[in-house]
Amino acid sequence: QKEVEQNSGPLSVPEGAIASLNCTYSDRGSQSFFWYRQYSGKSPELIMFIYSNGDKEDGRFTAQLNKASQYVSLLIRDSQPSDSATYLCAVKGSWDGGYNKLIFGAGTRLAVHP
Amino acid sequence: NAGVTQTPKFQVLKTGQSMTLQCAQDMNHNSMYWYRQDPGMGLRLIYYSASEGTTDKGEVPNGYNVSRLNKREFSLRLESAAPSQTSVYFCASSESGGNQPQHFGDGTRLSIL
Numbered sequence: 284q285k286e287v288e289q290n291s292g293p294l295s296v297p298e299g300a301i302a303s304l305n306c307t308y309s310d311r312g313s314q315s316f317f318w319y320r321q322y323s324g325k326s327p328e329l330i331m332f333i334y335s336n337g338d339k340e341d342g343r344f345t346a347q348l349n350k351a352s353q354y355v356s357l358l359i360r361d362s363q364p365s366d367s368a369t370y371l372c373a374v375k376g377s378w379d380g381g382y383n384k385l386i387f388g389a390g391t392r393l394a395v396h397p
Numbered sequence: 398n399a400g401v402t403q404t405p406k407f408q409v410l411k412t413g414q415s416m417t418l419q420c421a422q423d424m425n426h427n428s429m430y431w432y433r434q435d436p437g438m439g440l441r442l443i444y445y446s447a448s449e450g451t452t453d454k455g456e457v458p459n460g461y462n463v464s465r466l467n468k469r470e471f472s473l474r475l476e477s478a479a480p481s482q483t484s485v486y487f488c489a490s491s492e493s494g495g496n497q498p499q500h501f502g503d504g505t506r507l508s509i510l
Contacts, residue, residue, distance in 0.1 A: 291437070315496035326487060326501040327440070334496055371439065375496060383428055383491050384455070385499060389439035 287374050289388035296395055302359040304370050304391050309353070312377025316348060316355045317385065319371040327371055330357070362395045369393070399423050401502035403488050409508045410478045418473040418505050420488030426500075427493035429471035430455075431463060433484040434504075440487065446471055447493060478509045 286309040296302045306316075315334045319327035333339045333346040333355065345358040355374075359366055369390040376386060401422045410416060422429065427448045432440040442455030444463040452463050460482060462474045471490075475482060485506050489499040 287439075317498055326503050329498050329500065332496070332498055373440075373499075383493065383497050383499065384430075384442060384445060387432075387440040389437055 287388040292392040302362045304357040306372030308374045310376040315375045317373040318357045321369045403502035422490040426490035430489040431473045432487045
C-alpha cells in the first residue's frame with residue numbers, strides 16, 4: 284500500500300513566524316510532489332510542486348525535497364492569519380503508468396494566530 | 398475563466414436513490430479524476446480517465462460508475478446510494494504525461510439518509 288503521511292495538527296504559529304509542514308512517503312520511486320492548500324469548505328488549491336532534490340522557492344513558500352529520506356516539506360515564511368488552512372501533500376508514485384495519479388496525505392491543519 | 402465546474406454543489410438523497418454528478422473542464426486537459434474526501438482520510442481516488450474514451454478504477458471504485466462523455470466532461474454515477482457514500486466529491490483535471498498538477502472543481506457535498 285502506497286502511503287503519504289502527514290501530522291494532522293493543528294500546527295499553531297504566531298503571525299510573522301515560519302510554519303514548517305512535513306510529509307513522508309513510502310514509495311521510494313515517487314517522482315513528483317505537490318502541495319495543496321484547502322480552506323474549510325473549499326476545494327484544494329495548488330501552491331507549488333517539486334521534482335528534484337533540494338529547495339524550490341516561490342514567494343513566501345519554499346518546498347524542500349529529500350528523496351533519500353523520503354521526505355518533503357513546505358515552509359511558509361512571514362505566516363499570516365490568511366494562511367490558516369489545511370495543507371495537503373500529494374505524491375505521484377512510480378507505479379501509476381504515467382497517468383498522473385496522485386496519493387494524498389490526510390493534511391495538516393495550520394492555525395496562524397495574531 | 399471557469400476551470401473545472403461541478404454540478405450540483407449540494408445534494409441530499411435517500412438510501413437506494415440514484416444520481417449523477419457532473420464535471421466539465423475548459424482547460425483542454427486530457428486527464429480527469431473523481432475523488433471523495435472524508436474527515437481525517439484525505440482525498441481518495443474513485444475513478445480516473447487518462448483520455449477521452451478510457452476510464453480506470455482508482456482506490457475506492459465500489460458503488461460508482463463513470464462516463465467520459467467527451468474531452469470536456471466526466472460524470473460520476475451512484476446507482477443505489479448508501480449512507481457510506483456520504484462525502485464531499487471533487488472532480489479534477491490535468492494535462493497528460495509527465496509530472497502535471499491536478500486542478501480541482503469546487504466540489505459536491507452529498508448526504509445520503
